[in-house]
Amino acid sequence: MKFRPTAIGYVRSDISGARQAWDETKVRSTAALRGFDFAKMIVIDGRTGKPLLAGLKATIARINAEAVFVPSTTHFEGGTVPGDLRQAVDVFTVSPENVYSRTGSDGH
Template sequence: MVSLPKVLGYLRRDIAGIRQQAIEPLMRSAAGDFGYSYTKTMAVSDPFASERALIALVANSGVPAVIVPSLKHFEGGRPPEALMRLADVLVMEPRARFTRIEAGSL
């Protein structure tokens, strides 16, 4: 049996609101559609520290991808460049995949 690469779920509570509990199973399902095995969700409350914490977690865990409900969960509506250097970013709505940036490609 071939194991799928792992993906970390990420969402901001201030954006997900009361829908958080409904969003998490949808992220798990979407991860499978993208060809990944869902590991866990990083749900954060502080929008200012959250992206730094996400980048640190991805760097330390080595997961090859992060999945988000929408780009609204990132400041400025786009994945941080530092995250893009570490992992692919998968977006549920609208469905999109941002491929990891290789060093020296910018």
């Protein structure tokens, strides 16, 4: 059996709105197309705030995830991928399609 790296998805329901189910589907399918084993979808609303990043990082560590897939950077506070998240995993955006790697180089 071939090893596939593990990924999780992250969606903010307040950003997705009526498109939430579509965003979740696109996140899962993009992870699969990139060769990842999709383990978990984390969905929050905007009221969760800063504790989210700690919870997201705890989930990453618990399941040994290599990547986080997100519909777009607008799902992160301030519209940018948090630097400490990029230290832990590669972050993939669905639209526009982009990779924010742990090495610090943006895009593919």
